[in-house]
Amino acid sequence: xxxxxxxxxxxxxxxxxxxxxxxxxxxxxxxxxxxxxxxxxxxxxxxxxxxxxxxxxxxxxxxxxxxxxxxxxxxxxxxxxxxxxxxxxxxxxxxxxxxxxxxxxxxxxxxxxxxxxxxxxxxxxxxxxxxxxxxx
Numbered sequence: 001x002x003x004x005x006x007x008x009x010x011x012x013x014x015x016x017x018x019x020x021x022x023x024x025x026x027x028x029x030x031x032x033x034x035x036x037x038x039x040x041x042x043x044x045x046x047x048x049x050x051x052x053x054x055x056x057x058x059x060x061x062x063x064x065x066x067x068x069x070x071x072x073x074x075x076x077x078x079x080x081x082x083x084x085x086x087x088x089x090x091x092x093x094x095x096x097x098x099x100x101x102x103x104x105x106x107x108x109x110x111x112x113x114x115x116x117x118x119x120x121x122x123x124x125x126x127x128x129x130x131x132x133x134x135x136x
Contacts, residue, residue, distance in 0.1 A: 002020050002021050002022070002024070002115050003018050003019070003020055003030075003098050003100065003115060003116060003117035004018060004019050004020075004021075004117065005017070005018045005096065005097065005098050005117040005118070005120055006018070006120075007094075007095075007096055007120040007121075007123060009088065009094065009123040009124070009125055010125070011090050011125060012086070012088065012089055012090055012125060013084050013085065013086055013088060013125075014084070014085040014088045014094050014096070014123070014125070015082070015083075015084050015085075016032065016082060016083050016084070016085065016096055016098075016120075017081065017082045018030070018081055018082070018098045018117060019081060020115075024100050024102070024112070024115055025102075026102040026103055026104075027100055027101070027102055027112075027115075028055075028077055028079075028101050028102060028103050028109060029073075029076075029077025029078050029079040029101050030073070030077050030078050030079075030098050030099065030100060030101060031048055031049075031072070031073040031074045031077055031078075031098070031099040031101050031111060032048065032049040032073050032078060032083060032085075032096060032097075032098060032099075033046065033047075033048055033049075033096065033097045033098075033099060034046065034047055034048070034049055034085065034094060034095070034096050035094065035095040035096070035119065035122075036088065036092055036093070036094050036095075037092065037093040037094075038089075038091075038092050039089065039090065039091025039092055040091070044093070047072075048072040048073050048074050049072075049073050049078075049083070049085060049087075050070040050071065050072060050073065051070065051071060051072075051073045051076040051077070051078055052069070052070050052076075053076060053079075054071070054076045055076070073101075074099075074101065074109065074111065075109065077101040077109070088125050089125060090125050091124070091125060092124070092125045093122050093123070093124050093125075094122070094123055094125065095119050095120050095121065095122045095123070096119070096120045097116060097117050097118065097119045097120065098116065098117040099111045099112070099113065099115075099116040099117075100112040100115035100116065
């Protein structure tokens with residue numbers, strides 16, 4: 001498992017940091033897979049986080065003032081080693097894994113499971129209690 005993943009959560013965000021031990025041939029970035037159990041729901045769902053940044057040689061879609069185009073990170077992989085999931089909310093239980101995305105001989109992106117991280121431990125988004133300090 002060449003990818004090491006750390007996840008830090010607070011009330012409404014999950015901050016992910018990952019690292020690799022050595023360069024991965026043909027790596028084009030990383031997909032972030034999320035397992036999330038929403039507050040009040042019985043079942044967990046799995047999805048891939050969305051990315052707003054594609055590849056340099058792709059044209060930027062014209063938004064005409066609308067919400068920018070997004071694609072799953074399996075199509076537009078994250079080309080960095082950290083990300084914040086702002087979609088996780090108070091009471092949700094989340095777990096993540098990072099999957100290396102490579103370009104195969106046919107020029108298509110594919111997941112390199114042998115280079116994926118383990119699933120992170122489940123973490124509950126919760127409100128952190130603030131301590132009050134009495135000033136004299």
